[in-house]
Amino acid sequence: MAADHPIDHPLAALPPGHFLALPPTFSNDPNTSLSTTSHAAPGLAPNVASLAAADFDVDVRTGFLPGSANVARLPAPYDVWEDALDAAAGTRVGDGLRLNGGRGDKEMSWRAAVASLPTLDIAGLNDLPLLRRAHIVLAFLTHFYVHCAPAATPTSPHTVPASISVPLLATSRLVGLPPILTYADTVLWNVLPEDPDRPTNLANNPPERTLATFTNTRSEAMFYLVSAECEAAGAAALALMRQCLDELFLADELALRRLTVYLRQLAVLIDRVGDITLRMNTEVDPEEFYHLIRPWFRGGDADGPGSPGWLFLGTEHEAHEAENTFAPASAGRKFSGPSAGQSSLVHAFDIFLTVDHSERDEEAEPAPSDDPDAPPIRLNAVPVLPEHVAEAEAEAKAAPPNPHARPGTTAPGGAVEATFLQRMLQYMPLPHRTFLLHLSSHPTPLRPLVLARKDTHPALANAYDGALAALRRFRDKHMRVVSRFIIQQARRQPSARVRALLGQEDEPEEEIEVHVDGLRGTGGTPLIRFLKRCRDNTSRAMVTSS
């Protein structure tokens, strides 16, 4: 069957200006850290007056989780992909493929079989739920393919065979995601509620089943399900934020009173998301997470700025080689692996409350102005890539790799953490990203009003700070989880049970020396510094001193 081209696909025939017809979500730059066309040109975003949720694929009942059941398996013509995924994952814990070619023959023959699959045309996937499932299956296959290979030399890129890469690239363009596993693949589109015929609801139809995993472990399933529970809890918060924006439009006395009440309720809902995040502690085994599950998530940038990246073979690769458009064909593409940092929910809180995560000189920068006449606060969390960040990134790209740099140290200008949240936007489904863009450019944002009325309406200012305090508590709870699941695990050797599942026979060395500063997140961030900054930026947004 011939390879598909997105132009031939039924969903490619959308009217111009439709949000799904916006340009691809990921840049063609092998370093992937640039903003996308649709971000860089806000004029391309749909001009809608309210946060009419359906326009952004945000369901009023389920938030960023789809309003109808996710597809559990692709139709028959795509059995070869689904079968390859079943074969990779196995049916019980320990019988799937292992990291780094753990079993040798099994991984080698699976890789050979996948590389020789026909390159299927995706035209038969004629609606979004099918395309989403295809993205999940192909992205899981890609990660299996890369990470079950015997450990490669650190300098050569991993290759993704055309049988996967061509349909993955085509599908990615249509769902508006990069060709890699994302939070949407592992969480949003990868779970089913107790009763799949009814919309997900935290109270009476919670997420219950995970569709695809790498390891068949309960820990992996729960890692995705607990994140999905956060999303389900967030649906009510999104509805509240929409109500707040309606009141902001009116901004009369009654509206300000209502706004105060809604902000207090928002704080309760944000606390709920934080409490659900803490459920990771009881539902997921940290050791299994760190040693068995997380390595599968690694993306093309996992080893920091010097990562060799992944080569997507097939038409795109050949076209690059022929045209030599932007990079030597042997340069791998450095997409990041999945991270809950890609959840649109927390970004939405940040944008709505105007938490500023842009890079700053902490010594020189004054605190946010509380002068009501000051120019409106720039919403830095989402919109156009700030010029200084673009410059810093260009500088980082131009700079030769520093062989003496400790892992985890930043690129020149500290651009890595400054741009992480912005970069993560590229890993969200395009409609969700567009939703955030719209939220960030809303004509009547919350913070300037709170600043302007802070003295006359102290209850409003306190309620605003209360919501920020809840967001800070979320980040504190999240940091505790990260500490337990990553930092503590990095300091320990895996137990005999986990070593057996990894196929490691050698006795480990007694101690591991870990530079906590050098630990990186899945998205490539220098972990601790980045998370602390996110938390501190949240407090900095508060407008009262109490």
Ligand code: HEM
């Ligand atoms: C075992 C559970 C979890 C672990 C180990 C974990 C780990 C991490 C790591 C390592 C980062 C740094 C960024 C990167 O990926 O490079 C991060 C960021 C982030 N994570 Fe998690 N995470 C977990 C659960 C969650 C959950 C349930 C949520 C809620 C939706 C969440 C939301 C975020 C957000 C929003 C960020 C960006 C930083 C911020 O805004 O404060 N995480 N996480």
